[in-house]
Amino acid sequence: MAAQTVATTTNSVDLGPAAALSCRECGHRVPLGPVFACEECFGPLEIAYDYSAYDTEELRKRIEAGPANIWRYAPLLPVPADVAEKPNINPGWTKLVKADNLARELGVTGGLYVKDDSGNPTHSFKDRVVAQALEAARAFGFTTLSCSSTGNLAGAVGAAAARAGFRSCVFIPHDLEQGKVVMAAVYGGELVGIQGNYDDVNRFCSELIGDPAGEGWGFVNVNLRPYYAEGSKTLAYEICEQLGWKLPDQLVVPIASGSQLTKIDKGLQELIKLGLVEDKPYKIFGAQAEGCSPVSVAYKAGQDVVRPQKPDTIAKSLAIGNPADGPYVLDIARRTGGAVEDVNDEQIVDAIKLLARTEGIFAETAGGVTVGVTRKLIENGLLDPALTTVVLNTGDGLKTLDAVASDTGLTATIRPNLDSFREAGLAS
């Protein structure tokens, strides 16, 4: 695999302020290219930037005058300066909802906000990372966008590829529910069912990346992963800008692979270094489902090693049993004074309904996880209700209707007349 990828590596690509790839473990630097693992130590590669040219106030003005999507932050992302002119799905600049009703129910007095990423084009935060991967694919001359997925990612890849005129080929287990197949297939790309489970799908994709049959293919979260992952930084940027260029005191972030949480921390650190926000302490809390809680278990046991689990939870978009960035999440939670907590399926459903009832936001199960964990962290004293807190909702309840279906229904059934209405106790 290394031989193939190094061959296409070049620093002549224009990815804006992205200067090189740098190993998170050993610091080894390589030119920008479709590689994701360090050739020295096999550590994960991430983007190193050159931000030295920026004047803080000029940069702030440039951002504020930018488009109402993630490309307002183009100067901080691995994309060319004219990225907003290229065909992409342009996610981001989603609502930061001041959640006063939810704050009252949870006893938060310092200001509670929900960053609601269900407002993205395919209604999940995955649009942010896929939009980045697409720009990297374009820069590297790839013509096919690909991924393995059982949900949100498939839709995001299909939509982005369609709009950008890329071929897309998404791999899924062959026996997925029909609704999920439709959501992924409607964009007209190739949708290939693999006879096997999700692990078989992933194994096959790894094989394909190393083979000539997969030449010209950008797997958004494999060979394009360093670029893809940077999309999560935009959540940090938007939250701070929407708070009036201020850091929140506390953030509650879901954990799947852990990448999102680590990149949000990276984004906050960048804003501090660039002088766009005033430096001050902030705490990052990680949220998992009890049925897939390897990071939470490690955190509570005081361990640095994350032991894999076999997922069994309704929060399927977070069900990664062996999270690649788990150790980094532990570092960040401990360094910032946060924590990692989990909630069970019943608490997830309760939290989905709580958020809907108080703020009119219908979250995916992942949003139930963050809201449920926020409640639990307040109860056990780890999250300070007197501080400004931002909770992430990364997906849309319409995609996980089944999670709340058994518990949500008609409050009454009546005959079509006023007597029946009054008998049911519904009159004002």
Place this chain on the structure above:
Amino acid sequence: MAAQTVATTTNSVDLGPAAALSCRECGHRVPLGPVFACEECFGPLEIAYDYSAYDTEELRKRIEAGPANIWRYAPLLPVPADVAEKPNINPGWTKLVKADNLARELGVTGGLYVKDDSGNPTHSFKDRVVAQALEAARAFGFTTLSCSSTGNLAGAVGAAAARAGFRSCVFIPHDLEQGKVVMAAVYGGELVGIQGNYDDVNRFCSELIGDPAGEGWGFVNVNLRPYYAEGSKTLAYEICEQLGWKLPDQLVVPIASGSQLTKIDKGLQELIKLGLVEDKPYKIFGAQAEGCSPVSVAYKAGQDVVRPQKPDTIAKSLAIGNPADGPYVLDIARRTGGAVEDVNDEQIVDAIKLLARTEGIFAETAGGVTVGVTRKLIENGLLDPALTTVVLNTGDGLKTLDAVASDTGLTATIRPNLDSFREAGLAS
């Protein structure tokens, strides 16, 4: 009913520039209040404004500095000036997508745009009108928000009421599909099943509005209809502002009751009168499903009277067989040089898939209707492909998955190995 509503009528309410209610038929004016039919001629009441205080360039600046939602247009809507500070779901400022791929497929050379209202909080344009109705309800001292619905409206009312701290009570036929029940019920308001069909539900609601049992209830599209309907003007405002304060040449708008189309025309006329856009001709085209095409049939027959139909189409959000504003739609289509056209269910599905495949936008069946009608209007020479054209997508494909399910699926099924992959002809 008139006695009850007149009792709560008052002009001391602060609804910004809204000056009075005025009958669309006879011009009779009454003070602002929760009334919807003229006491003189039973014609529909609509909002009359006093915009005389505005300086064009000051107004433009005020709008551009406003929030990224419909409240940037507060100076033109029946809402108080501080509306953005009140709890509401804040819809609008959705993407106007330059649809170059779709344009190529349809042969449009003058610029084709999709106004994509699936980006609203509950993923349909109904959030715009419900947000307006909510502010009217607040002004009139109502404490319950209500409607009859089988889909989008129920979710919009439930979400808005939840966020604003209103009671909500939504009436639906008791035997709706579970998915739709969940989407409406999750916001925690009362969801009442009526033993009967949708007509029975509507009849019951009319009875309730005239009865003391319904006192304090705002039915968004009945006694609050004049305010509710104004929400559709924001589509016109946004399209023009997003085009750089220019009128498009042609708009393709779906027709259910016809209210949306008439209010879009009203919004465009207001922008011209206020000097915010340069006056020039524009054409408005109405789009219906063949299975519910009373306005299209009347248009093609050259008639002014719209003969009711019994709906039978997959485009359920447009399935109003007796559209109240049908005659006004005919007037507008004819006056502006537009037309009214319809497409059948197969063409609707094709158009949903076309839009998804070309632009990565997964539309509700109503979006399939407008895209399908656009294609048909080009084919029959009624829509000029050399002119700037805006097509509305008013809802989200996730809500009408069934419409495309039978026709959308896996492109291949393979074993998890490269040989099987190559055999399927998938290699690059």
